[in-house]
Amino acid sequence: MAMAMPSVNRWTPGASYGPVLSQTDLYLLNSGQNTELELNPIIEGKLDKIPLQFNLVSGYSGTMVPTVNGEPVMHGKDEPATLPRVSQLIIISKHSPWCTIVKKDSGVTIGDLCSALFKEYTENTVTEFELSTVPARIQDHMRRTAGNNFATAQGNQVPAGWGYNYPPANVPDRIRRVDWLRDRVYVDRFDRDDNYARARLGFRAPNILVMELIS
Numbered sequence: 001m002a003m004a005m006p007s008v009n010r011w012t013p014g015a016s017y018g019p020v021l022s023q024t025d026l027y028l029l030n031s032g033q034n035t036e037l038e039l040n041p042i043i044e045g046k047l048d049k050i051p052l053q054f055n056l057v058s059g060y061s062g063t064m065v066p067t068v069n070g071e072p073v074m075h076g077k078d079e080p081a082t083l084p085r086v087s088q089l090i091i092i093s094k095h096s097p098w099c100t101i102v103k104k105d106s107g108v109t110i111g112d113l114c115s116a117l118f119k120e121y122t123e124n125t126v127t128e129f130e131l132s133t134v135p136a137r138i139q140d141h142m143r144r145t146a147g148n149n150f151a152t153a154q155g156n157q158v159p160a161g162w163g164y165n166y167p168p169a170n171v172p173d174r175i176r177r178v179d180w181l182r183d184r185v186y187v188d189r190f191d192r193d194d195n196y197a198r199a200r201l202g203f204r205a206p207n208i209l210v211m212e213l214i215s
């Protein structure tokens with residue numbers, strides 16, 4: 001009688017459980033086999049007991065669990081974001097004009113994805129040109145949001161293990177990208193939307209993900 005082989009979760013962190021495809025490899029494979037990336041259930045929002053709900057202002061997530069030291073860390077942050085594992089993901093959103101490119105040679109993880117987005121939206125300011133593309137009342141709302149987000153940031157500490165910090169603690173005189181989002185600061189999930197990707201970027205690709213934001 002054959003012995004049952006032990007089962008290892010396919011989303012297990014580490015470099016021993018599957019190859020990491022470069023963007024070129026992925027596109028070549030996709031051209032011949034129409035390969036689609038399978039999203040980790042955590043970032044796809046399919047696990048009710050482990051909601052992503054990543055807050056772009058505070059850096060906290062609905063998946064936070066305490067470590068032995070009592071510090072909050074994100075559940076699954078070291079798991080691959082996709083299968084096949086890839087070295088580059090392109091993130092866009094219907095609620096912002098920016099494109100975030102997340103790169104990691106050893107494979108993009110959920111933690112890499114959230115960390116890159118946090119940095120993108122908290123460390124970069126909105127340009128005068130970008131601001132001029134929205135009505136004055138929306139600009140005023142963004143400025144009020146900037147003040148509220150600044151006050152919130154002063155009372156919080158970034159979760160341990162992320163490798164990022166808050167921007168310098170000075171009164172905001174410019175609007176950051178996270179302020180552009182106003183109340184939609186929670187990343188609820190990531191989806192694939194080829195039609196939107198083509199309309200937005202001029203092409204579609206399996207590693208383009210759409211970030212869904214909620215308030």
